Amino acid sequence: MRILQMSDIHLAADKNDDLFGVNVYQAFNTVMEFIGKNQKKLNIDAVVVTGDISRDGSSEAYQYFYHAMERLALPYFALAGDLDNKTRMSKQALAAKNFHSLDQISSDKWAFLDINSLVRNEDFGFIDNSELAELKSKIIKNSGKEIAIFLHHPPLPVGTPIVDICNLINGDTLLKLCDDYAVRYIGCGHARSASIIKRNNIFISVSPAICFQWINGTHHAANIKSSGFNIISFSDNLYIETYFI
Numbered sequence: 001m002r003i004l005q006m007s008d009i010h011l012a013a014d015k016n017d018d019l020f021g022v023n024v025y026q027a028f029n030t031v032m033e034f035i036g037k038n039q040k041k042l043n044i045d046a047v048v049v050t051g052d053i054s055r056d057g058s059s060e061a062y063q064y065f066y067h068a069m070e071r072l073a074l075p076y077f078a079l080a081g082d083l084d085n086k087t088r089m090s091k092q093a094l095a096a097k098n099f100h101s102l103d104q105i106s107s108d109k110w111a112f113l114d115i116n117s118l119v120r121n122e123d124f125g126f127i128d129n130s131e132l133a134e135l136k137s138k139i140i141k142n143s144g145k146e147i148a149i150f151l152h153h154p155p156l157p158v159g160t161p162i163v164d165i166c167n168l169i170n171g172d173t174l175l176k177l178c179d180d181y182a183v184r185y186i187g188c189g190h191a192r193s194a195s196i197i198k199r200n201n202i203f204i205s206v207s208p209a210i211c212f213q214w215i216n217g218t219h220h221a222a223n224i225k226s227s228g229f230n231i232i233s234f235s236d237n238l239y240i241e242t243y244f245i
């Protein structure tokens with residue numbers, strides 16, 4: 001089972017709007033064309049998008065996103081980031097035929113679960129007790145399978161202060177739960193900075209962004225104009241490939 005994970009597209013209603021020197025529509029189009037042309041070679045079964053699809057929460061941005069995703073003719077799932085408007089994002093998904101829940105994408109050996117880390121009107125993340133309890137019960141329900149979890153906010157610092165000030169506040173609580181139940185993979189976004197950390201049994205993978213990457217270690221808004229995504233092979237030997245375009 002090979003999942004392409006992408007994150008942080010940052011589309012807005014105005015297609016010509018510039019974000020730190022980047023036209024994000026061009027960046028997204030370039031990535032989608034690359035995936036479309038190389039779909040056979042990339043050998044992917046599904047796509048998971050870990051939030052911040054739109055930076056202004058506009059219906060126009062979500063319409064564009066779903067239309068582009070539908071053209072891949074692959075099952076896909078998208079969760080919301082702190083910049084997204086969940087209501088508009090869900091509304092525009094209604095017409096998307098290939099949009100599935102993670103449950104539907106899961107395989108016989110792997111259960112893919114998502115968890116909400118959003119806090120209203122804040123850019124940092126927090127997972128409340130009821131969501132943690134729900135996650136725990138889903139993990140227990142899938143105890144015969146390997147577990148992979150997707151969320152928006154990284155549960156650990158990635159070493160880039162401009163984003164580490166707004167990561168998941170209670171990342172330790174999530175990681176303790178994942179340790180207790182031998183979760184194998186956590187996939188997230190938000191950081192606009194690629195990072196893969198192996199911690200005990202868990203691979204914590206922060207997907208590069210589609211819009212651009214912050215320069216590693218930066219305190220200020222300094223970016224590299226490139227787009228990236230991960231492909232994760234969910235097999236007995238889990239491995240992760242990172243692509244930059």
Ligand SMILES: [Fe+2]
Pocket residue numbers: 052081082083152190191
């Ligand atoms: Fe974010």
